[in-house]
Amino acid sequence: MNWASASDIAQTVANGERSAIAVTEAALARIKSLNRKLNAFTDVTAERARGKAKALDKARSEGARLGPLAGVPFAVKNLFDIEGLPTRAGSKINRRRKPAERDATLIARLEAAGAVLLGGLNMGEYAYDFTGENVHDGASRNPHDLTCMTGGSSGGSGGAVAGGLVPLALGSDTNGSIRVPSSFCGIFGLKPTYGRLWRAHTFPFVASLDHLGLFARTVRDLALAYDVMQGPDADDPVCAERALEPALAMLDRGTADLRIAVASGYFRKGLSPEVRDAVARVAQALGVSREIELPEVERARSAAYVITATEGSALHLDRLRTRANDFDPAVRDRLIAGAIVPAPLVNQAQKFRRWYRERVLELFQNVDVIIAPATPCTAPKIGQQTFVLDGVEMPLRPNIGIYTQPISFIGLPVVAVPLALSPLPTAVQIIAAPWREDVALRVAHALEQAGAASAPRPNI
């Protein structure tokens, strides 16, 4: 059961082959057994989960029709509000907050569809992280090699799904925090269009760039959960007023009508041989030879960096004044630096962002999907400080996201598709035009069906 998909679990629970409480107890047992190794969960909401599962079983016994995620265990990055818990957001400071009075909206939507929340997941402090390391809670560990990073900042989400603790997890992505763990842990990840999913009742990082999204081991599971989470929310002014645009029913439409190209230029520089091979394999599986060059990508990444540093600093300024010693030093020092950046640079970055968006949208008039690497390399070792890109030794932390930042900068929807390379997996970004998550999911599904993309099962 530990590698079963969410879709299969929901089906077996809905038709009575297995009770929701049995599924829940099995998941809790696996967490108890493996979390010491993976350090994915920071909070396990066992009693809440048992209560929810029993209620589902009771409802079924009384003839009620269960939701599309009936009995599916899931967990959330610990920046999501979970009723009764302080929303720690990976920090020491936040864990003294008063407990959340309600769940984040996305949790409520998943539970309304029958899913069962098992707890909160480890993450990089305040989401300012690409590694999955955390000085307060310890590093999330990669199920494929416990000495390696999960990637971050949604590190626990990546480890929990890749390690078979849950089939589904929620995360956030400001500059790559869903796509990087998807790549290092070898699982599917969906970062929807900016404004698609509610951010209400989660702890923010960079309002201009924050997205919420999800992880799973199959594309069908991504689409299933994504569909039930869509819709506007008055509590989040950024959430778009759009009609529901379900993706699950579109998955099997194939890719024959889609114009697909591989990102060239910037996205070809600095790749490790494994990642270069992964991009080539995806292109080959899709029969794609066309290339496309996005304009001014390096500047786009730079602008995302500036906005992140400054907005993140502004958010935490009061805590920098009063609790500086309680931050992870690596986060604190970046936040302090961000507070000192002159305002004209930030203003220019936001103006450039609009310019870049318009140029990239012009490209999408002639292409439906762009393929790009997710990370420059496979998972580095925990604690590693540098890596080599194109023969040059570079600081690791800020450069893991060089291929993800220019994409989330303008809010494009992306599915990260994993390739089961040995010894460690990697992922490739399937990038679509705004609001076309369905297209990115279709391509990911086609790759999965062709055997080119899959979430490898770790030996733990």
Next chain:
Amino acid sequence: MTRRPVKSKKPVRTEAKVTTKPLRKAAAKATPNPSLKRQVSLDEMIAAGARALDFTVDKAWLPAVRAHLEVTLRLGSLVAAFALPDDAEPAPVFKA
């Protein structure tokens, strides 16, 4: 979406304020070295920013803060060098 965190009743203020005095001494010794001049300039910027925003920067943190600031300013300069018209709208536009 954002709730303010519970603040510590006794703010931690054990770090020394960054001062520019020793740094100016260092600058005086090494005026011909442009990289050190740049370092001093950043350190003064950090000290001024910390004063203006009322937070403290422990001297032990300074090398890392300086390094991060240098990278951010370098990347910011790249963005600033891109010519945009005066009427270019920033990405987030307020709607009343």
